[in-house]
Amino acid sequence: EESYQVETATTFVRACSLIKNRSYDVAVLDLQLHAPQEPDNRDGVFLLRWLMRKQVPVVIVTAVPARRLVDEILSSYGHVYEIVDKSDSEAIAGLAACVEKARQSSFPSVADDPARFREVDERFERLIAGEIERSRTGWEANHLRELASHDQASQATVTWLHISDLHLSDDKTLRSSTELDSLLVDIERQIGQHKLVPDWAAVTGDIAFSGQEKQYARAAGFFDRLLDRTGLTKERLLVVPGNHDVSRSLVSTGARILGDSLHDGKTISEILSDDGDRRFLLKRFEGYARFVGDYFEGHSNLDSDRYFYVRKFELADRQIAVLGLNSAWVSASDRDEANRLLVGEEQVRAALGLAAEADIRIALLHHPFRELRECEQQTVERLLCQECQFVLHGHGHRTDLTLHRSPDASAMVIAGGASHAGLEYSNTYNLVQFNPGSGQGHIVLRRWSGEGVGFWAEDNLTYRNVKNGIYQFTL
Ligand SMILES: [Fe+2]
Numbered sequence: 185e186e187s188y189q190v191e192t193a194t195t196f197v198r199a200c201s202l203i204k205n206r207s208y209d210v211a212v213l214d215l216q217l218h219a220p221q222e223p224d225n226r227d228g229v230f231l232l233r234w235l236m237r238k239q240v241p242v243v244i245v246t247a248v249p250a251r252r253l254v255d256e257i258l259s260s261y262g263h264v265y266e267i268v269d270k271s272d273s274e275a276i277a278g279l280a281a282c283v284e285k286a287r288q289s290s291f292p293s294v295a296d297d298p299a300r301f302r303e304v305d306e307r308f309e310r311l312i313a314g315e316i317e318r319s320r321t322g323w324e325a326n327h328l329r330e331l332a333s334h335d336q337a338s339q340a341t342v343t344w345l346h347i348s349d350l351h352l353s354d355d356k357t358l359r360s361s362t363e364l365d366s367l368l369v370d371i372e373r374q375i376g377q378h379k380l381v382p383d384w385a386a387v388t389g390d391i392a393f394s395g396q397e398k399q400y401a402r403a404a405g406f407f408d409r410l411l412d413r414t415g416l417t418k419e420r421l422l423v424v425p426g427n428h429d430v431s432r433s434l435v436s437t438g439a440r441i442l443g444d445s446l447h448d449g450k451t452i453s454e455i456l457s458d459d460g461d462r463r464f465l466l467k468r469f470e471g472y473a474r475f476v477g478d479y480f481e482g483h484s485n486l487d488s489d490r491y492f493y494v495r496k497f498e499l500a501d502r503q504i505a506v507l508g509l510n511s512a513w514v515s516a517s518d519r520d521e522a523n524r525l526l527v528g529e530e531q532v533r534a535a536l537g538l539a540a541e542a543d544i545r546i547a548l549l550h551h552p553f554r555e556l557r558e559c560e561q562q563t564v565e566r567l568l569c570q571e572c573q574f575v576l577h578g579h580g581h582r583t584d585l586t587l588h589r590s591p592d593a594s595a596m597v598i599a600g601g602a603s604h605a606g607l608e609y610s611n612t613y614n615l616v617q618f619n620p621g622s623g624q625g626h627i628v629l630r631r632w633s634g635e636g637v638g639f640w641a642e643d644n645l646t647y648r649n650v651k652n653g654i655y656q657f658t659l
């Protein structure tokens with residue numbers, strides 16, 4: 185007997201993130217997701233639109249008695265296989281067979297035919313406008329209107345989650361597990377509340393505490409739960425290593441002396457271009473490399489050939505390139521701090537070269553520019569801020585938002601703060617939504633308060649002018 189892998193969503197945003205980020209053979213959809221106490225709520229129509237965009241055949245199971253809506257859906261949208269009335273027990277008994285038939289059916293592909301796609305999408309637009317007009321309560325009209333604007337925004341924007349500095353150690357204290365759990369709960373809640381369904385997520389380094397295998401086993405568990413809460417897949421979780429992802433016992437005296445001796449751009453480029461030298465220096469990432477190789481199942485690797493990466497995807501009709509840079513390859517001890525680190529112009533230029541065709545470039549690296557050695561600090565900052573719209577980093581354990589502007593550059597540099605660093609720091613994370621068409625965006629800033637048992641809240645304490653934890657910006 186054939187078995188199915190089933191994922192269930194009971195809220196609108198959860199369903200949206202799953203449809204947006206994963207692929208399905210068939211969907212069973214209720215026309216009413218949110219607030220079943222509101223009998224006329226038909227927010228499933230929005231999900232139907234998303235399913236059409238992703239070309240998923242749909243079986244609708246509904247108790248919504250609006251015959252008119254049901255007829256309109258059946259006659260207008262080729263990918264709806266059947267509408268099953270929830271109150272009809274015979275029809276419900278035949279649901280499994282119906283789902284299987286829908287799965288095997290082939291529907292006309294709308295996405296491959298732009299004119300047809302636009303036509304169906306416009307029909308949806310009218311259907312939704314009609315539903316808003318026919319709403320019988322103010323609540324329902326507002327709800328549908330809100331979903332319509334969310335729908336429009338998510339078509340035109342790029343949205344991501346940025347967490348950093350998890351420092352997962354092997355001693356699994358209850359406090360640390362509770363803090364991680366509460367971080368995940370808060371992320372899911374914020375996605376729902378702001379209807380910010382992430383297209384991808386960034387983790388800007390210091391995933392482990394000291395680059396050890398056991399610590400990465402915890403990271404794998406945490407990432408599994410993060411993907412589950414966000415609806416994302418492993419391909420859309422992008423990580424870079426930090427100084428805590430270095431296994432210091434693997435840094436030989438020779439590797440340390442070589443790293444310490446690099447103070448001119450030309451030699452740094454020569455070292456980074458040499459296969460043997462890279463292998464020698466990158467040995468310190470053994471634990472991290474094994475983790476990303478195993479966990480990301482080939483989507484992410486770190487070895488002597490691939491010490492940085494460029495990942496591309498299409499979003500909001502644009503090509504987005506995420507540059508995953510390594511700023512910890514000379515990191516060896518606590519003396520790393522205060523301009524002692526290196527990215528290398530060679531690495532930055534190589535990554536930018538691979539991302540040259542992209543419309544939006546977003547760089548991820550662990551260290552802020554101020555931690556880089558004097559010989560390259562300006563060059564690396566200038567290059568990245570000129571060529572990228574966003575630079576995301578961690579390490580400082582403080583949220584920091586800087587709009588980098590010059591006649592040649594307009595980039596938002598976002599320091600993520602530490603998402604899990606104990607009581608010494610205010611744990612933070614953020615969600616970003618950016619509209620490439622208008623150049624406008626906003627950042628939802630979250631901060632952990634250590635008061636009482638501790639709780640996540642809007643971050644209104646980092647900046648005087650950030651109200652309700654949301655910073656609006658224009659690039
Ligand atoms: Fe850190």
Ligand SMILES: [Fe+2]
Binds near residue numbers: 390578580
């Ligand atoms: Fe760090």
